[in-house]
Amino acid sequence: MRRPSTVTTRVALVIGTLAALGAAGEIGLRIAHYYPLRHLHAQDWHESFLRTSEDPVLRYELTPGASGYGWGCEIEINGRGFRGGEVAHEAVAGTLRIAAIGDSVTFGNKLPAEHTYPAQLEAALNDNGYAAEVLNLGVGGYDLLQSLRFLERTGLALDPDVVVLGYCVNDIGTVSLSRTYIEAADEYASWIYRLRCAQWLRVKSDSIELIGDLAASNDPERFRLENAGFIADLDDDPITLAHMRDIENLVREFEIPAGHAHLPWYASAPHVGKLRASLERFARLAVEHGFRPLIVIIPVLGEAGLNVLYDRAYAMVEAEADHAGVEVITMRTTVRANRPSSLRVERNDFVHYNQAGNALIARRIGGWLVQQGLFER
Numbered sequence: 001m002r003r004p005s006t007v008t009t010r011v012a013l014v015i016g017t018l019a020a021l022g023a024a025g026e027i028g029l030r031i032a033h034y035y036p037l038r039h040l041h042a043q044d045w046h047e048s049f050l051r052t053s054e055d056p057v058l059r060y061e062l063t064p065g066a067s068g069y070g071w072g073c074e075i076e077i078n079g080r081g082f083r084g085g086e087v088a089h090e091a092v093a094g095t096l097r098i099a100a101i102g103d104s105v106t107f108g109n110k111l112p113a114e115h116t117y118p119a120q121l122e123a124a125l126n127d128n129g130y131a132a133e134v135l136n137l138g139v140g141g142y143d144l145l146q147s148l149r150f151l152e153r154t155g156l157a158l159d160p161d162v163v164v165l166g167y168c169v170n171d172i173g174t175v176s177l178s179r180t181y182i183e184a185a186d187e188y189a190s191w192i193y194r195l196r197c198a199q200w201l202r203v204k205s206d207s208i209e210l211i212g213d214l215a216a217s218n219d220p221e222r223f224r225l226e227n228a229g230f231i232a233d234l235d236d237d238p239i240t241l242a243h244m245r246d247i248e249n250l251v252r253e254f255e256i257p258a259g260h261a262h263l264p265w266y267a268s269a270p271h272v273g274k275l276r277a278s279l280e281r282f283a284r285l286a287v288e289h290g291f292r293p294l295i296v297i298i299p300v301l302g303e304a305g306l307n308v309l310y311d312r313a314y315a316m317v318e319a320e321a322d323h324a325g326v327e328v329i330t331m332r333t334t335v336r337a338n339r340p341s342s343l344r345v346e347r348n349d350f351v352h353y354n355q356a357g358n359a360l361i362a363r364r365i366g367g368w369l370v371q372q373g374l375f376e377r
Contacts, residue, residue, distance in 0.1 A: 049075060057149040057230075062139060071140060072110030072345075080154055083107055083116075083136045087158060094376050095131040096369070098122075099155045099291075101147040102166030103175075105298055105352055106138025110345045115355040117166070121362040130366075130375045135160070144171045144278040145230055152285065162292045162374065164365055165282065168351065169300060169313055170262040172271050174217040174226075215261070224270040231273035232280065243319070244272060247312050257304055259350065266313045275317070279324040286326070292374065295321050296365060297330040301340040301357070302350040329364055 049070045053061040066077040078086050091097035100106050100118040108116030113136070114123070122134035137155050139146070144167065151163060216222060224231060234240050248267035256263055265271040279295075286293040297317055303310045314332055321328040335343065335357075343357030344350065353361065369375070 049077065055149065055153065058142075058146055058153070060141075061150070071104070071107075073108065073112060076113065080158075082150075082154065083138065084113060084119075087135060089158065091133055091159070091161075092131070095133050096125075096162065096374055097158065097160045098132060098134045098162045098164060098369075099137050099151065099158065099160035100134060100164045100166060101151050101155065102138045102298075103142050103147065103168055103171060104138065104140035105168055106136065106166040107140050108136070108138070108358070109140060109352050110349070111352075111355065111358070115358055117353075117358040117361040117365070120355075120359050121365055124362055124366050125369070125375075128366075130370065132369075132375070138166065141175060142171075143174060145227075145274065145281075147171070148278055148281055148285070156285070156289050159289075160291050162294065162369065163282075163286070165293070165295045166361070167295050167297050167317060169297075169310065169317075170351075172275050173223070173262055173265045175262070218261075218265060218268075218271070220268045220270050223268070223274075227270065227274050230277050231270055232277040234269055234273050234276070240272065240276075240316075240319070243312070243316055244269070247309065247316070250309050250312065254306060254309065256306070260300075260304055260306060263306065263309050263313060266316055272316070272320075276320050276323065279320050279326060283324040283326050292372070293326045294365070294368065295326055295328040296361060297328065297332065298353075298361065299330075299332050299335045299340075300350050301335070301344045301353070303340075327368075329368060331361060331364060334360055334364065 048066045048068055049063055050060055051063045053059055055061075062077045062081050062083070064077060064079050064081040066075070068075060075083065076085065078084055080087060098118075098121070100121075106116070106118065108119075113119055116136060116138075118134040118136040118138075122132055125132040125134075135155070135158065137147075137150060139150060142150065144165075147165065155163070217226070234244075244267045248264075251264050251267060282293055282295075285291075295317070297314055299310065299314070311332070314330055318328050318330060338360065341347075343353050343360070345352040345354040345357075
């Protein structure tokens with residue numbers, strides 16, 4: 001009888017050791033209740049809440065009629081494809097209909113619907129005797145142009161009197177690859193992803209790949225090509241070009257953390273050109289469809305000592321809104337005065353606001369609406 005070779009023995013030992021480590025890791029992750037794909041496995045989440053869009057600008061959209069748990073909260077998508085209950089085609093007579101558009105901050109990731117600023121705005125106005133209906137047309141990951149396109153495709157049919165754009169500082173660039181995720185999500189249904197170790201490896205690799213893909217999508221030249229037709233020419237605007245150079249010089253002075261990679265976009269001509277073209281589009285839509293436009297600049301909730309850069313970015317958005325003839329509210333002073341960390345929905349989430357933070361946003365918008373004399377009393 002032949003004895004196993006030394007090489008065969010070593011290979012078997014290595015395989016056995018790896019298997020033992022894998023089993024130990026699997027047990028440890030289960031004890032720690034690590035299960036990042038829980039809700040994907042509990043229901044067909046990616047098909048329930050997101051679907052690809054036939055519109056090349058939107059690329060993806062919410063699925064009408066979907067409901068369940070996703071993005072850290074219970075979700076109900078109405079038949080028109082946005083968050084909330086069903087909406088009548090026409091508002092009740094004497095009621096001001098307000099459409100809120102924007103990204104996941106407007107949508108209200110990790111919050112029940114009633115804690116979002118659109119819902120709190122409606123409740124506060126009605127409680128104070130102002131007849132108002134506020135529609136939440138926010139979609140996570142949408143940039144400024146996508147938010148406006150969704151307004152065109154869905155919101156304008158509901159004839160809003162006012163459209164509020166909740167602008168976040170990363171809305172100037174590409175921040176979501178949700179369509180790519182939708183197209184690849186079927187892989188998560190494989191039996192291998194019932195293993196926590198496999199989930200850990202996939203989540204880590206997807207995170208690294210996502211960061212790389214987003215960086216590539218926001219390379220100025222690629223961004224220009226992918227957004228051809230939606231970028232305004234800035235060559236005849238020396239003031240904006242000088243503002244961009246100032247930001248570019250400041251960017252060189254700071255070490256920009258990964259979570260603030262959107263700041264250099266304000267020194268990128270394609271990004272700023274798309275910002276201008278989008279805000280001009282917002283102004284045209286307001287004239288054509290007879291609604292009052294308002295931009296609310298919603299700050300990040302942790303500026304990492306980069307306040308001077310953020311101030312320049314917010315100022316550029318204000319200047320571009322003024323250039324387009326759209327009124328703007330900035331929440332910067334209010335948020336900084338209220339300890340930004342206390343307004344986060346989670347301790348390490350610097351983007352999404354909790355109930356109190358959304359209440360601040362709703363209060364500012366409500367004050368503006370009343371000051372404009374838009375209500376019938």
